[in-house]
Amino acid sequence: MQRVLSVGLLLILAVAGAVGLGLTGVSWLGVPAVAGVAIVTVLLKTCRHPGPLALLPPTTDFTGAKQPARWYCDRCGKTWDAVFERAQTPVQRFTGYDAAKAVGAAKRAAELADRRRALALDRAGLKPQSKRASKPAAAMVAAETADVVQIGQRRRLVG
DSSP: OHHHHHHHHHHHHHHHHHHHHHHTTOOTTHHHHHHHHHHHHHHHOOOOOOSOOEEEOOEEOTTSOEEOOEEEOTTTOOEEEOOOOOSSOOOOOOOSOOGGGHHHHHHHHHHHHHHHHHHHHHHHTOOOOOSSOOOOHHHHHHHHOOOOOOSTTOOOOOO
16 A cells, blocks of 8 residues: 555656646656656665564574574565574573483373373263273163253242
8 A cells, every 4th residue: 555655656746747847848758757767766666564574483494504583574575584682592401312211201191191081081971991890781871871850840039
């Protein structure tokens, strides 16, 4: 929108300048010349990044070099480094892969999955089946049946 307004304003100024030149006795060939200068000025005008910008995260490029966080302008396609003032740079404490910790991590992940499964069954109102002993099917069905409660027969007293 801002660009359209600036182009319109430049064209109005070009026409006004050409009319002024025509009234003072200069040839009307100045109209296309002034309009051409205005158009070239608009085309060569650099993007001032007026719209919202995207913040690209820090990444590594194809060669493995680290790229800092960058701003990206969608209108002109330019990127530039995002300079954030930091009082202290972050310290990288852990790098790489430690095979000795993989066994413990797998155990913790399995325990977490079991706890989540048990919580989900508990929230659903089902009892988790134990792996050690299984109850007879008739006893299990009797324990899992729900009590039927009639809603329409009771009257509620308000007040």
